[in-house]
Amino acid sequence: MTEPVSSPLDTVAHAAATPDVSQPYAALGLKDDEYARIREILGRRPTSGELAMYSVMWSEHCSYKSSKPYLRRFGDITPAMKEHLMVGMGENAGVVDVGDGWAVTFKIESHNHPSYVEPFQGAATGIGGIVRDIIAMGARPVAVMDQLRFGAIDHPDTPRVVDGVVRGISFYGNCLGLPNIGGETVFDPSYQGNPLVNAFCIGVMRHDAIHLANARGTGNKVVLFGARTGGDGIGGASVLASDTFTESGPTKRPSVQVGDPFAEKVVIEACLELFSKDLVEGIQDLGAAGISCATSELASNGDGGMFVDLDKVLLRDPTLTAEEILMSESQERMMAVVAPDKLDAFLEVTRKWDVETAVIGEVTDTGRLVIRWKGEEIVNVPPHTVAVDGPVYDRPTARPTWLDALRADTTASLPREQNSADLRASLLTLLGSPNLADVSLITDQYDYYVMGNTALTFPDDAGIVRVDEESGLGFAMATDGNGRYTQLDPAAGAQLALAEAYRNVATTGATPRAITDCLNFGSPENPEVLWQFDQATAGLAEACRELEVPVTGGNVSFYNQTGSEPIFPTPVIGVMGVLSDVDLRVASGWREAGQTVLLLGTTRDELDGSAWADVLHGHLGGRPPRVDLAAERALASVLTGAAAERLLGAAHDLSEGGLAASAAEACLRWGVGARLDLSGLQSRDEVDATAALFSESTARALVSTSEPERVEALAQRAGVPVLRLGTTGGEDLDFQSLCSVPLDELERVHRAVLPEHFA
Numbered sequence: 001m002t003e004p005v006s007s008p009l010d011t012v013a014h015a016a017a018t019p020d021v022s023q024p025y026a027a028l029g030l031k032d033d034e035y036a037r038i039r040e041i042l043g044r045r046p047t048s049g050e051l052a053m054y055s056v057m058w059s060e061h062c063s064y065k066s067s068k069p070y071l072r073r074f075g076d077i078t079p080a081m082k083e084h085l086m087v088g089m090g091e092n093a094g095v096v097d098v099g100d101g102w103a104v105t106f107k108i109e110s111h112n113h114p115s116y117v118e119p120f121q122g123a124a125t126g127i128g129g130i131v132r133d134i135i136a137m138g139a140r141p142v143a144v145m146d147q148l149r150f151g152a153i154d155h156p157d158t159p160r161v162v163d164g165v166v167r168g169i170s171f172y173g174n175c176l177g178l179p180n181i182g183g184e185t186v187f188d189p190s191y192q193g194n195p196l197v198n199a200f201c202i203g204v205m206r207h208d209a210i211h212l213a214n215a216r217g218t219g220n221k222v223v224l225f226g227a228r229t230g231g232d233g234i235g236g237a238s239v240l241a242s243d244t245f246t247e248s249g250p251t252k253r254p255s256v257q258v259g260d261p262f263a264e265k266v267v268i269e270a271c272l273e274l275f276s277k278d279l280v281e282g283i284q285d286l287g288a289a290g291i292s293c294a295t296s297e298l299a300s301n302g303d304g305g306m307f308v309d310l311d312k313v314l315l316r317d318p319t320l321t322a323e324e325i326l327m328s329e330s331q332e333r334m335m336a337v338v339a340p341d342k343l344d345a346f347l348e349v350t351r352k353w354d355v356e357t358a359v360i361g362e363v364t365d366t367g368r369l370v371i372r373w374k375g376e377e378i379v380n381v382p383p384h385t386v387a388v389d390g391p392v393y394d395r396p397t398a399r400p401t402w403l404d405a406l407r408a409d410t411t412a413s414l415p416r417e418q419n420s421a422d423l424r425a426s427l428l429t430l431l432g433s434p435n436l437a438d439v440s441l442i443t444d445q446y447d448y449y450v451m452g453n454t455a456l457t458f459p460d461d462a463g464i465v466r467v468d469e470e471s472g473l474g475f476a477m478a479t480d481g482n483g484r485y486t487q488l489d490p491a492a493g494a495q496l497a498l499a500e501a502y503r504n505v506a507t508t509g510a511t512p513r514a515i516t517d518c519l520n521f522g523s524p525e526n527p528e529v530l531w532q533f534d535q536a537t538a539g540l541a542e543a544c545r546e547l548e549v550p551v552t553g554g555n556v557s558f559y560n561q562t563g564s565e566p567i568f569p570t571p572v573i574g575v576m577g578v579l580s581d582v583d584l585r586v587a588s589g590w591r592e593a594g595q596t597v598l599l600l601g602t603t604r605d606e607l608d609g610s611a612w613a614d615v616l617h618g619h620l621g622g623r624p625p626r627v628d629l630a631a632e633r634a635l636a637s638v639l640t641g642a643a644a645e646r647l648l649g650a651a652h653d654l655s656e657g658g659l660a661a662s663a664a665e666a667c668l669r670w671g672v673g674a675r676l677d678l679s680g681l682q683s684r685d686e687v688d689a690t691a692a693l694f695s696e697s698t699a700r701a702l703v704s705t706s707e708p709e710r711v712e713a714l715a716q717r718a719g720v721p722v723l724r725l726g727t728t729g730g731e732d733l734d735f736q737s738l739c740s741v742p743l744d745e746l747e748r749v750h751r752a753v754l755p756e757h758f759a
Helices: 013-019 032-042 048-057 066-076 112-117 120-134 158-176 236-239 263-277 290-301 321-327 340-351 383-387 402-409 420-431 483-488 489-508 527-547 609-615 629-644 658-670 679-685 689-694 710-720 743-758
Strands: 083-089 096-100 104-112 140-150 180-186 194-205 221-226 282-285 307-308 333-338 355-365 369-373 377-382 452-457 462-467 476-482 511-521 550-555 570-579 597-599 646-653 674-676 702-705 722-728 730-736 741-744
Touching: 013 120, 013 377, 032 048, 032 550, 048 194, 048 290, 048 321, 048 377, 048 383, 066 527, 083 158, 096 511, 096 550, 096 570, 104 476, 104 570, 104 609, 104 658, 104 674, 120 140, 120 158, 120 194, 120 263, 120 282, 120 333, 140 158, 140 263, 140 462, 140 476, 140 658, 158 180, 158 194, 158 263, 158 743, 180 476, 194 290, 194 511, 194 570, 221 263, 221 290, 221 340, 236 402, 236 462, 263 333, 263 340, 263 550, 282 290, 290 307, 290 321, 290 333, 290 369, 290 383, 290 452, 290 597, 321 369, 340 355, 377 383, 402 483, 420 658, 420 689, 420 741, 420 743, 476 489, 483 489, 483 570, 489 511, 489 570, 489 629, 489 646, 489 743, 511 527, 511 629, 527 550, 527 679, 550 646, 597 609, 597 629, 597 710, 609 689, 629 646, 629 702, 629 710, 658 674, 658 689, 658 702, 658 730, 679 722, 689 702, 710 722, 730 743, 741 743
Parallel strands: 104 550, 140 180, 307 369, 511 550, 674 730
Antiparallel strands: 083 096, 096 104, 104 194, 140 194, 221 333, 221 355, 282 333, 307 355, 369 377, 452 462, 462 476, 476 570, 511 570, 597 702, 597 722, 646 702, 674 722, 730 741
């Protein structure tokens, strides 16, 4: 941290008296015009403390200055989308009614750059931060998920990142006692210098337990509680996530935050008791930008005034400067607004849980955020100018010059399998490729069932958690994304990510209700990247309206690139669905022999952007599969309707790897084979054997049932094409007349990949 440039203590009075002092605003990430605007707002130069606050709060990560105009599209929602929405975008997390007086709050966020610099702590504190967002809404966290993107599996640096990230996630989540119920692990050279670590958390509360981040009530006390403030993570997430990595590493390497899940666990329990006793008027977690963020956001969302005495902040390191205290991103901290007559009861609760607590200020009616240190005023700003009214850029966009050539390079010229041996070899190669292989080496490090309410988890299509033991009410959650699709067509890629997560939730029998998103892109200062972002957000907003699922909140992660090379644009979408009774849940694999296997949906010759093209031919080009949201809704109605009538033995969506991969996964789930005849599919949909097996056409699912006529009737009423393929049973996956593979051989190939690289 740069030392104050003008005096040992740069006070407001001193700043007003020394307007011409040079300040290191550029080193803190501020542009010339941004610094000029700060001076205009204050009517003087900022103090070094104010400069620190504005620099972190006006960073891309905190202010969304390049993405705000595009994110407003998600606010255009229909009455149907509002029906169950209790809290929308703008708070720590969205809240959705799930019935019987229960609500869930959920959100996904990125911790990408910190997880490259220091994989273990970066990933661990990513989990810790998203969990605190859920606590701040008044909910008990009940599950986490993770979406992981790593570089090439055989790159020498990949084991370092994978090992650290997975250990960090498992350490923090397991110590908190939160089940990890799903996610994705993807390997691609696009992410070599910029792994994506997107952390998700979901919590449960009663309708009357919702808490918001605001500071209202003149005279109410501002209380900081949890871990002490230290020198770790100063400017960490807010700076790292707002800057591009060079070829040799990040251009800025502040300390990555250090997490302590055991401290967070007692903070969770203390918060829940404080909420239950109605001792909190407003609350905010301390994440990116630390005290700078919490004070300015609470003040700007409340009555507009707050006084804080930094000398009251409990420190791990007494040598910290005021600027460092303001910017520190030390973990496991919360800030609450407490009525004076409830303060003693508040402190009694935190003492009970042995959570260190300090009263550091109070709410005022001045409309100013005033901060003192060592008896001197070092900050005096309108809080909304720090937290809300930061710069918003209308940056230029440009359609990529390379896109037409990429789209023209379709899979039409690639050789296709000519015989049974070719098809068999391709199936085994795909099942043994990094992105379709078994990932239990990673997921077995997570606790799936702690808390005792997990109803479905890895490797099923979605995770399910019981909300209420008495009624059996539950929610399902799936997160999905496909950077290859989005590289080919950003609008369609975002819609396809939503469609897949929506479909995965529906296969479990749950009704999709709302979404969260984490939008991972390169630099917004690159017009081609911002064009991708523009297209993706427009496509996603349109798809949300058609599927009638609102965006409740999420995260934008820019500057994911090494030098001038951005990652594949990767919007990750999480869909939450509701299940009236978790006993109605449907798993993704065959459990018993003798059931009829049905294919729901239409197969087209769609291999562009597919796993088949990537793994077997090293090819990326053409157009991704067609988006058909009406077909997705119709398919979901069949899946949820059949589940409600207990007609399904299993249901598995068709996505990456096509029908062949989904059938193989369904067989391997519990070691039950299948005999499937695709000749009717090839004839009806006019596709060859390669497309029948490996096409990634959307709005499709495989189901098994003992009552095929009833499922077929549901499908016909919904206008969903349905086809009988065969029956479950045996020790092989047998695509009659095409190819056959013993399950033990499939399993051996499927399970070998990750242990070969990371054991």
